[in-house]
Amino acid sequence: MTSTKFRKVLVDAENKCEACSVFDVNNDGIDDIVCGEYWYEGPDFKTKHKICDIPYEHEYLWDFCNYPMDVNGNGLMDIITGSWWGEGVYWRENPGNNGEWHTHLICATSSIETIRFYDIDGDGREEIFPNCPGAPVFYLKLIIDENGCPTGRFDTYTLSEVNAGHGLGFGDIDGDGKPEIVLCGGILHMPEDGANAGLWDFSSELDLDFTASVPILVRNVSGDALPDLIVGAAHDYGLFRYEQTKDANGGRAWIKHVMDAAWSQYHDMQWIDIDGDGELELLTGKRWRAHNGGDPGDDQNVFICYYKFHGNEIYRHIIEYGDPQDGGTGVGIYFWTADLSGNGKPDIIAPGKEGLYILYNE
Numbered sequence: 181m182t183s184t185k186f187r188k189v190l191v192d193a194e195n196k197c198e199a200c201s202v203f204d205v206n207n208d209g210i211d212d213i214v215c216g217e218y219w220y221e222g223p224d225f226k227t228k229h230k231i232c233d234i235p236y237e238h239e240y241l242w243d244f245c246n247y248p249m250d251v252n253g254n255g256l257m258d259i260i261t262g263s264w265w266g267e268g269v270y271w272r273e274n275p276g277n278n279g280e281w282h283t284h285l286i287c288a289t290s291s292i293e294t295i296r297f298y299d300i301d302g303d304g305r306e307e308i309f310p311n312c313p314g315a316p317v318f319y320l321k322l323i324i325d326e327n328g329c330p331t332g333r334f335d336t337y338t339l340s341e342v343n344a345g346h347g348l349g350f351g352d353i354d355g356d357g358k359p360e361i362v363l364c365g366g367i368l369h370m371p372e373d374g375a376n377a378g379l380w381d382f383s384s385e386l387d388l389d390f391t392a393s394v395p396i397l398v399r400n401v402s403g404d405a406l407p408d409l410i411v412g413a414a415h416d417y418g419l420f421r422y423e424q425t426k427d428a429n430g431g432r433a434w435i436k437h438v439m440d441a442a443w444s445q446y447h448d449m450q451w452i453d454i455d456g457d458g459e460l461e462l463l464t465g466k467r468w469r470a471h472n473g474g475d476p477g478d479d480q481n482v483f484i485c486y487y488k489f490h491g492n493e494i495y496r497h498i499i500e501y502g503d504p505q506d507g508g509t510g511v512g513i514y515f516w517t518a519d520l521s522g523n524g525k526p527d528i529i530a531p532g533k534e535g536l537y538i539l540y541n542e
Contacts, residue, residue, distance in 0.1 A: 185455075186499050186528070186539040188509070191225050192218070193535040197234075197241045198467065199294070199514035200531040203248035203257045205274065211518060213529055214246045214259060215536050222520070225538070231272060231281045235265070239472045239533055242266050245295040245514050249306075251322065253330035262292040262310055269295065269310055269320060286334050290315045294394050294448075294513050298350045300359060301375040308334075311348040311394050316340045317361060317368060317380075339380045340368055346391040346414065351398020353407055353424070354432070362396045362409060364388040386422070386434060391415045393446050394513075397462070401489045409434070410462060412446020415475045419446050419464070419487075439487065439494055444477030445470050447513050454486050454517075454541070455497070456525055462487040465511035468504050468532050482510035484528060484539065504534035 197216025205212040205219050213220040217234050221227040235242045242263040249271070251258045256274040259281070268288045272281040290312045297306040300319060308320040317340040323333045339361065349362035354369070361368040366384040371377040386409075393412035400407045402423050409422040419440040427433040449464035465484035473479055484500040502508025512532035520527045525541040 185542060187542055188500065189538045189540065190507070191215075191220060191536040191538055192228065195531070195536045196236070196239070196533050197243050197246075197536070198512035198532050199244050199246045199261075200512070200529050200536065201246040201248055201259075201514075201516050202518040202520070202529060205257065206276075207256065211520060213536070213538075214248070215531050216241050216243045216246070220536075229278050231259075232283060239469060240264070244292060247295065247297055247308075249322070250330055252332040253325075260286075260295065260297075260308060262289070262295050264291045264293065266292070269308060284332075286320060287336060293346055296348055296350075296395055298359070300350070300361075309348060311346070312344055313346045314343055316342065317344045317348075317363070321376075337376055340382055341379065342366070342382055346394075347388060347396050347411065348394050349396030349398055349409070349411075351407055353398060355405075355407075360398075362386070362398060364392045364396075385432060390418070393449060395449065397449060397451055399451060399460075403491055410439075410449070412449060412464060414445060414447040414467070415470055417441055417444040417476055419443075440496060443483055444480070445475060445510075448511055448515055450515075450517060452517055452526060454526060454528075455488075459488070461497075462489075463517070463528070465500070465515070465530070467513050468510045468534055470513075482508045482532075482534065484509070484511055484530065499528070499539060500530075504532075509534050509537045509539075 200215040210222040212222045218228045244263045245261050247260040248257040251271045258274050259272040262269045269286040272283050293311040296309045299306050318338040320334045323331045345364040347364040353360040358370045368380040390413045393414050397410040398407050406424040412419045421437045423435040425433050445467045447467040454463050463486045466482045468482045482504045485498045488495045509530045511530050516529040517526040527541050528539040530537045
């Protein structure tokens, strides 16, 4: 069932990609939807165009991210992508017409859970952070020429000796004005000389005892001056808040609180004002069949919901809940929000093995 506040529209039942994004593909001033092998022409998204062939096997399309970035500086938005099996980070080159896109390797990697984007060095451009659980933390930075134009080339910066693990987040944990990188097993702290000054200091103060969501959100929800962590169990039951506190010696400590234990597979989430009240909420949902039936609660009903915080009280508001084989939808591994209708409210673009949907925020 769908809340009366949202109107659900099926875009493509045959598209099983678990990632999507929204941007103006053809520079006509209208947003389009990109999802896996296709892009869907706005504003009604009924006409689809082939991007390229992408391997598909064992219920997975090898596409766990569709992030827009003008890589070669020609004024057209390209796509940054990667997957668990693709052995690399890639960019798909926008041809500027309805032809197929050429895929370029940026760098070889180990398996990628998904990719996140964050301006880590404060230059106004987002860097590329693949979450590779079995490899050290690194990021890719698009090289810009002296005229401010993207060159199609990237620098690589390795930040840790420890492996990243499953889960990744960004935020100023310690209040020093510089972002930290949050991993499932600890926190990376930026060197004094800046983000690109070598290996970051690692503190193993955090030990998430499950495969963590991507992202891990750094937000102050407890009402004190200390940021907390919001993290979902990506392949098990549970949504959690880690409250930042001080131990007896004044050091940083974390208290784990269960926000919601009823549902499983909180793989992706956003911090956004979804209900238009001027306050930010936690928007999230289920990634259906994340491990093809191998996760607790894997085949149970899917959901999309948001959580509101009032002090220590948390309220869950259900947007979508139902059987994915009967039209229900979750949010895949990489969902998107954008105002597609022009009413000033963020709509939810929900990809997944159950198909591609839009939930219009009305």
